[in-house]
Amino acid sequence: MSINEIFKENWLKILDFNAKIGEKKYLDKSLIKVRIPITPLEIDPALLYKLVSYIYPDFVNDKQHVLDIIISDDRKKIEKSYLHLTYKNGNHYKVKKIDLNNESLVDQDFKNFGVIFNKFQNNLREKEGITISGLRIYTEKAIDKINSLTSSINSIDLKTYLTNLCQIFYNLINKNMLYIYPEPSFITFLKRLVRYLNFIDSSKIFTSIFEVLPEFNSGIILAQENLYLLILIRKFSSNLNIKLLDLEGFNYDFNAINKKTFLKKITKKFKLKSTYYFNFQQLLHFLNDLIESDFPFEQGRFSLLLQKLLYAYKSYEINWHSYPRPIIYNFFIKFFSRLVGYNVNLKKLSYWAIPELICNIHNSLLGLSNKIIIIFTNLESSNKGKSNKQVSNAYLIETFNGKLKKISLLDKSDVISGNQLNSLSDIRNRLSSKIGYISSVINIDKSLLKLVVQNFFLNLNRFNPFAKLITIRKFQNQNYFNIYPKNTLVQKLKIKNLLPILIDKYEF
Amino acid sequence: MNNAFSVSITTGDNPNDAVIKGINNLGGISKFIEKDETVFIKINLTMITGFPSNVNFNTLIEVIKLCKTAGAKKIYVGSFPFENLTIKDVSEELGLKEFTEYFGSELAFLDNSDKLKISKEEKLRLQKESFKEVEVQDSIIKYPKLILNVDKFICINQVNVHPLFDIHLSLLNLFSCIPFKFRKIEHQEDVEKDYIIADQYKTDLISRILDIYEIKKSNLIINDLFYFMEGAGPFIYKDSKINPIKHIVCGNEAIATDYITLKILGLNPKKNFLMSHWIEKNIGISNLEKINLSGENLEDINFTFKQCKKRIEDIYVQKFNIKKGEICSGCFLQSYYLLNFLKTFFLKDLNYLPQCSYLVGANPLEPDSPNNILLYGDCAIKTTEKREFRTIEKEGKDIKTLFLKKAIIEKKNKKILEIPGCPPNLQDTLNLFLRYFKKSNLPTLNFYMKKLNKTQKNS
Numbered sequence: 024m025s026i027n028e029i030f031k032e033n034w035l036k037i038l039d040f041n042a043k044i045g046e047k048k049y050l051d052k053s054l055i056k057v058r059i060p061i062t063p064l065e066i067d068p069a070l071l072y073k074l075v076s077y078i079y080p081d082f083v084n085d086k087q088h089v090l091d092i093i094i095s096d097d098r099k100k101i102e103k104s105y106l107h108l109t110y111k112n113g114n115h116y117k118v119k120k121i122d123l124n125n126e127s128l129v130d131q132d133f134k135n136f137g138v139i140f141n142k143f144q145n146n147l148r149e150k151e152g153i154t155i156s157g158l159r160i161y162t163e164k165a166i167d168k169i170n171s172l173t174s175s176i177n178s179i180d181l182k183t184y185l186t187n188l189c190q191i192f193y194n195l196i197n198k199n200m201l202y203i204y205p206e207p208s209f210i211t212f213l214k215r216l217v218r219y220l221n222f223i224d225s226s227k228i229f230t231s232i233f234e235v236l237p238e239f240n241s242g243i244i245l246a247q248e249n250l251y252l253l254i255l256i257r258k259f260s261s262n263l264n265i266k267l268l269d270l271e272g273f274n275y276d277f278n279a280i281n282k283k284t285f286l287k288k289i290t291k292k293f294k295l296k297s298t299y300y301f302n303f304q305q306l307l308h309f310l311n312d313l314i315e316s317d318f319p320f321e322q323g324r325f326s327l328l329l330q331k332l333l334y335a336y337k338s339y340e341i342n343w344h345s346y347p348r349p350i351i352y353n354f355f356i357k358f359f360s361r362l363v364g365y366n367v368n369l370k371k372l373s374y375w376a377i378p379e380l381i382c383n384i385h386n387s388l389l390g391l392s393n394k395i396i397i398i399f400t401n402l403e404s405s406n407k408g409k410s411n412k413q414v415s416n417a418y419l420i421e422t423f424n425g426k427l428k429k430i431s432l433l434d435k436s437d438v439i440s441g442n443q444l445n446s447l448s449d450i451r452n453r454l455s456s457k458i459g460y461i462s463s464v465i466n467i468d469k470s471l472l473k474l475v476v477q478n479f480f481l482n483l484n485r486f487n488p489f490a491k492l493i494t495i496r497k498f499q500n501q502n503y504f505n506i507y508p509k510n511t512l513v514q515k516l517k518i519k520n521l522l523p524i525l526i527d528k529y530e531f
Numbered sequence: 532m533n534n535a536f537s538v539s540i541t542t543g544d545n546p547n548d549a550v551i552k553g554i555n556n557l558g559g560i561s562k563f564i565e566k567d568e569t570v571f572i573k574i575n576l577t578m579i580t581g582f583p584s585n586v587n588f589n590t591l592i593e594v595i596k597l598c599k600t601a602g603a604k605k606i607y608v609g610s611f612p613f614e615n616l617t618i619k620d621v622s623e624e625l626g627l628k629e630f631t632e633y634f635g636s637e638l639a640f641l642d643n644s645d646k647l648k649i650s651k652e653e654k655l656r657l658q659k660e661s662f663k664e665v666e667v668q669d670s671i672i673k674y675p676k677l678i679l680n681v682d683k684f685i686c687i688n689q690v691n692v693h694p695l696f697d698i699h700l701s702l703l704n705l706f707s708c709i710p711f712k713f714r715k716i717e718h719q720e721d722v723e724k725d726y727i728i729a730d731q732y733k734t735d736l737i738s739r740i741l742d743i744y745e746i747k748k749s750n751l752i753i754n755d756l757f758y759f760m761e762g763a764g765p766f767i768y769k770d771s772k773i774n775p776i777k778h779i780v781c782g783n784e785a786i787a788t789d790y791i792t793l794k795i796l797g798l799n800p801k802k803n804f805l806m807s808h809w810i811e812k813n814i815g816i817s818n819l820e821k822i823n824l825s826g827e828n829l830e831d832i833n834f835t836f837k838q839c840k841k842r843i844e845d846i847y848v849q850k851f852n853i854k855k856g857e858i859c860s861g862c863f864l865q866s867y868y869l870l871n872f873l874k875t876f877f878l879k880d881l882n883y884l885p886q887c888s889y890l891v892g893a894n895p896l897e898p899d900s901p902n903n904i905l906l907y908g909d910c911a912i913k914t915t916e917k918r919e920f921r922t923i924e925k926e927g928k929d930i931k932t933l934f935l936k937k938a939i940i941e942k943k944n945k946k947i948l949e950i951p952g953c954p955p956n957l958q959d960t961l962n963l964f965l966r967y968f969k970k971s972n973l974p975t976l977n978f979y980m981k982k983l984n985k986t987q988k989n990s
């Protein structure tokens with residue numbers, strides 16, 4: 024069992040490049056292109072080098088040398104072992120096949136990886152004079168899976184690739200095919216996430232999210248000292264394109280205080296509809312906070328994370344920039360909307376009060392221990408008219424003391440009969456008798472979600488109050504949004520009444 | 532209370548299992564319900580909120596199923612909600628009518644709130660028809676005829692912490708067999724010192740609770756502690772938490788069942804206001820000590836839990852400086868509800884408010900400043916009438932010099948909000964807050980009150 028040639032060839036190119044950087048040799052970057060390992064995304068190796076050195080210390084570890092071991096599926100025999108040598112921060116420069124065949128594995132070892140790690144550590148110290156910082160153990164099946172993912176990497180589209188990646192990651196975690204010691208915090212986080220999603224196939228979640236995303240063509244700049252990464256991301260029909268570029272080669276004035284001109288140039292040059300600029304360091308801090316959190320989050324932690332997110336969102340033109348500028352920041356629009364009673368100054372978003380209010384309302388309305396069902400329908404794919412909704416997925420979400428307990432996928436037969444979505448009251452009562460009391464059943468159509476993303480998150484630069492109004496109105500149309508038992512707080516929600524709660528009167 | 536009392540303590544993987552075991556330990560459901568009997572199941576139905584403010588519906592489903600297996604002809608489920616909420620309000624927001632019907636029972640609209648668009652006269656006539664005047668001790672109590680007339684009466688009580696009675700006992704659950712307006716203890720005359728010192732409010736409240744209990748005794752009591760709410764209760768507040776105690780206490784008598792429930796929670800029943808009052812009024816504790824206990828061993832159970840705050844000055848609410856005087860249980864209880872409600876939902880509003888002095892009880896402590904003084908309750912209003920903060924000194928033109936010279940003149944302090952009532956009611960207090968602090972300073976409260984008033988108008 025060995026890793027496939029496509030992967031190997033790319034990996035060796037990266038190692039070669041990193042080795043030269045380590046040896047401070049002259050490099051003509053423009054001549055080489057590599058792929059981010061196990062992905063079809065092409066990248067300049069120098070950019071990859073920089074990215075790895077920024078991301079690795081926070082998310083994996085900041086030490087050197089990693090040992091990869093491939094074991095038999097019965098976890099008894101070591102098939103192959105490779106030592107990845109590193110100068111610093113996860114940028115490997117050399118891979119070395121080593122012989123560890125005299126080491127044996129027993130079931131007990133998999134209960135305490137510290138013991139196996141020390142066993143190999145001692146062996147390598149003796150034989151190679153090297154201290155490793157990490158150990159990755161793959162079963163042969165895991166290599167099979169990775170090979171199946173990478174073998175077609177040059178020919179499949181990105182959407183299919185990402186769906187496959189989710190599927191494979193789910194399998195590696197769910198079926199104990201991959202062990203990493205010490206376990207990086209992001210893997211621990213993802214493992215817990217998968218467990219709490221009750222092993223719902225992550226590719227299904229990815230496909231659902233992909234479906235509700237409208238078409239877009241945008242650029243995202245992640246910037247920090249010495250790093251200007253531009254991600255070109257385009258969704259059209261059912262395809263997705265992502266390109267990664269190093270902006271350093273383009274001679275822009277990165278330090279200009281006014282980012283508008285810079286972002287305008289990028290938007291024009293790459294024929295984008297919009298470009299966003301984020302501080303990479305802050306983004307990494309947030310992601311670090313997220314994955315360091317115990318999942319599922321305690322309500323206090325959830326509040327804190329949401330607070331940080333809302334604070335970042337409100338800090339437009341401080342923490343993030345965009346071109347074109349969201350229309351809501353236009354002075355006249357702000358002035359007129361205020362005149363007609365809508366105070367939509369996002370710079371005064373109540374980032375400090377909203378999260379706690381959400382938590383307390385959730386606890387109070389739905390209860391400290393509750394089960395709710397969310398049914399996603401798809402009117403677009405129903406060809407028999409609106410009364411015959413096609414159910415995409417139905418999820419059961421359980422919380423206890425305000426903390427997420429479990430999310431599980433419901434069998435479609437629980438919510439439909441003869442291809443038709445049952446009445447929400449019937450679903451609630453029938454499932455209450457089967458799986459315990461259900462507090463609430465919510466039905467939301469994907470086309471409505473798509474409109475929300477389009478009108479409230481993506482097309483921020485267009486003054487189109489009607490599109491926004493239509494979207495809001497659709498929440499009152501039971502074909503698109505329905506909730507049982509009826510909740511006056513949610514159903515009769517008026518933006519005008521809600522705004523004073525969401526937007527501060529003063530700057531705090 | 533001279534029969535043998537039987538109480539069973541059970542546990543299980545879920546409330547359904549525990550309640551089945553509990554009833555079986557008492558001899559099975561057929562010991563309580565006979566074929567073709569009508570049954571009323573009294574539940575907690577307090578607000579438009581989730582569990583555990585209201586009953587655990589999983590326990591309810593199981594009890595309905597058991598009643599049906601015993602051959603019950605008709606099963607009613609019901610209760611009267613908190614303050615001005617109607618049963619229809621709660622039913623619509625929780626989908627209760629359809630829910631109870633699905634499981635073969637009927638939600639009893641004891642307040643006739645399900646009758647749409649009827650005249651005031653018709654409403655009064657219906658009310659007269661639905662309630663019977665029952666004489667208990669020296670008072671007349673209007674009690675729903677439906678409950679009086681059923682063959683069997685079951686009480687499922689979700690046990691939560693309670694600010695006045697430690698925990699929400701089944702006696703308190705049974706109290707909401709009558710509408711909130713009949714439950715209210717309101718003192719109409721001028722408050723005398725004795726009323727507060729003797730805590731007459733509490734004595735009156737306890738008497739009324741015990742009177743209601745006496746009117747129609749339950750045949751089967753279920754104190755559901757499977758998920759016990761601690762920290763703050765009995766409604767869901769910011770500090771409320773569920774403690775999965777996983778025990779259910781069933782009994783054939785309310786007092787006996789409550790007695791054991793208190794013991795399970797490590798509380799001394801003799802020190803519980805409700806229980807001690809009953810013991811004093813009745814033959815004493817001896818009968819209670821002879822309860823036939825089955826199921827889990829009481830001695831092996833040892834739970835500790837976080838009680839509610841028992842002093843209002845311990846409830847921290849941003850911007851509210853609590854200045855307490857001599858206070859009875861009436862103002863304590865209402866202040867407890869008010870302050871917890873504010874700290875749960877109005878974080879943002881509280882941030883907009885200026886510092887306030889919240890004066891409660893007779894002869895309260897001095898406010899921190901003459902600005903924004905909230906006088907909560909008749910005692911605080913009346914006993915501070917002559918206090919210095921009622922007037923402020925201002926520079927103005929002296930009337931004696933025909934407004935020619937300046938002088939320091941005394942004016943009525945307008946930065947005082949009087950919240951009348953003995954004790955004041957929650958909804959009126961919130962409406963007064965809106966008027967005094969202005970809607971723009973209380974965006975969340977304004978939003979909430981609009982919804983609340985609309986819900987009530989619709990029904």
Ligand code: SF4
Binds near residue numbers: 722911953
């Ligand atoms: S005003 Fe308050 S403290 Fe005074 S007697 Fe009435 S309820 Fe008690």
